[in-house]
């Protein structure tokens with residue numbers, strides 16, 4: 001575990017048992033941002049595991065999204081801003097949005113310290129976006145947001161509609177989320193990946209590409225406490241290789257990534 005004490009195993013277990021009313025509350029994420037250090041503020045308790053997880057997610061977004069230089073990008077549920085900074089460093093004009101104020105303050109501090117510029121704003125994805133955000137982004141993405149923020153299907157549809165509305169016509173939306181129906185693996189929303197795609201289609205999105213990451217057996221064994229990297233690194237890599245080689249193993253991918261396009265031509269104002 002990192003220098004700050006973090007959560008005990010009992011606390012983590014209690015969190016999991018009462019995840020609804022917890023993962024969907026800004027207080028929980030602010031508490032997490034205050035209790036941990038580094039990547040553990042936004043991801044798993046083990047920072048050894050997180051280094052591999054973070055690198056894998058960056059590789060996926062880079063290869064799926066390509067060049068983002070000059071693009072207007074919204075990182076929805078940005079947490080402490082690890083991916084906001086990644087996109088800003090690659091030349092994107094990034095807006096980081098989250099509903100947890102202390103978490104956003106930590107993102108601001110870290111981004112300033114890295115000498116990068118990100119426009120951080122408070123927004124709850126379940127609320128209609130402010131006018132300034134509507135149609136404003138070439139690319140909108142979430143990492144680990146909707147599966148926790150949405151308790152049921154009507155709420156999910158509402159959040160999706162908000163994400164579509166901030167994506168410009170002709171723009172793209174990437175969802176990288178823990179998508180599961182099973183009680184064991186789902187976070188809050190009990191909906192499988194095919195249903196996510198179906199609801200996105202009803203919201204006007206066209207699926208362009210999909211994939212998975214985060215091999216569940218490795219994640220269950222390695223994410224909770226810092227184990228030697230000589231064990232964590234090879235086990236993590238082997239799991240990810242398996243997922244890449246065998247798409248039929250998708251149910252064993254903790255996270256699924258879904259890249260959508262919002263059809264339509266950009267308006268002249270949005271074309272820059």
Ligand SMILES: C[S@@+](CC[C@H](N)C(=O)[O-])C[C@H]1O[C@@H](n2cnc3c(N)ncnc32)[C@H](O)[C@@H]1O
Pocket residue numbers: 023024025026029042043076077078079080081082083097098099100103123124125126142143144145148149
């Ligand atoms: C697991 S963290 C992921 C943070 C970041 N995307 C990352 O991958 O590093 C989940 C984030 O979602 C945010 N979140 C949860 N529900 C939200 C909502 N309804 N609106 C906006 N942000 C929300 C939390 O505050 C938290 O920062």
